[in-house]
Amino acid sequence: MKNIGILVASVNKNMELALNIQEVVTELEAKSELINLVALDLPMYTSTLEDEKGIPTEVTELATKLLIFDAFIIVSPEYNGSMPPVLNNCIAWVSRVGDDFRAIFNQKFVAIASHSGGGGMRGNDAVRVMFAYIGSNVLSREIINNYSKEYKKETVVSIVKELITYS
Secondary structure (H helix, E strand, O other): OOEEEEEEOOOOHHHHHHHHHHHHHHHOOOEEEEEEHHHHOOOOOOHHHHHHHOOOHHHHHHHHHHOOOOEEEEEOOOEOOEOOHHHHHHHHHHOOOOOOOOOOOOOOEEEEEEEOOOOOHHHHHHHHHHHHHOOOEEEEEEEEEEOOEOOOHHHHHHHHHHHHHHO
């Protein structure tokens, strides 16, 4: 049984989308865990902070948890034409755990989802570039919802099936 990590980089509509996606994952008989990056409230990564205080325990615990997943779904709005800071910050921190910054995501498949007032495409592009750089295989299809484009379960089912097949 595949185990999928659903990383949510915002609350409200993106959390609602993540819960809908998680429901589809369950219906397709895969396991999943939803990780609310906002609730983690990680400190802002800087090399100075890392040098002075080391890697926070919650980051090490998160990195260990992320290693168990076969694949990921990133649910993230567009912030000013890019990804939200909470997502970038999370990846910055977990990439500092261990000797290989790509270890958690390398060769794992990733699906991208967004609910965004601005459409989400630029934000998704930023997410795609980052995850491809750290070694992930990012699916070409995306889940995009906004106030004029409603949730379509059949699209989510198709993309999650693809993620499960490849992972």
